[in-house]
Amino acid sequence: MKILTHSPEETEEFGRKLGLKLKGDELIALYGELGSGKTVLVRGIIKGAGCTDVEVKSPSFIWVVEYECRFKVFHVDLYRGEMDFPLLIGWLNICQVDVSIYFWR
Ligand SMILES: Nc1ncnc2c1ncn2[C@@H]1O[C@H](COP(=O)(O)OP(=O)(O)OP(=O)(O)O)[C@@H](O)[C@H]1O
Ligand SMILES: [Mg+2]
Secondary structure, three states: OOOOOOOHHHHHHHHHHHHHHOOOOOEEEEEOOOOOOHHHHHHHHHHHOOOOOOOOOOOOOOOEEEEEOOOEEEEEEOOOOOOOHHHHHHHHHHHOOOEEEEEEO
16 A cells, blocks of 8 residues: 655654554554654554644654553654664564564664
């Protein structure tokens, strides 16, 4: 499936609809160049997941941000974190019970 958006608002709205459908055991991998709209999408997903008044920013310098929504959402930066494989497996374990948003470019 291919979805094309034409504004940040449209991308965020798509994310919100996606977030509404999440149950809390999903893992979402985001790939995209700098400034390609990953964080805008995540902002929508977090809203749809039930966090309506939080500020969502790129976790680039802190690696991971946790949001308490209908379930826990972890927004993880796998790029600057230089996460190695064992650590990634640990994260995948966490992902079995929580939504994790992986952010990779
Ligand atoms: N269709 C679109 N969808 C999302 N963002 C868009 C769109 N068109 C323009 N933009 C703009 O592009 C920028 C995307 O920024 P965003 O922080 O989401 O990117 P990013 O992929 O998270 O970047 P980084 O890798 O630096 O964290 C925003 O300034 C947004 O307003
Ligand atoms: Mg970002």
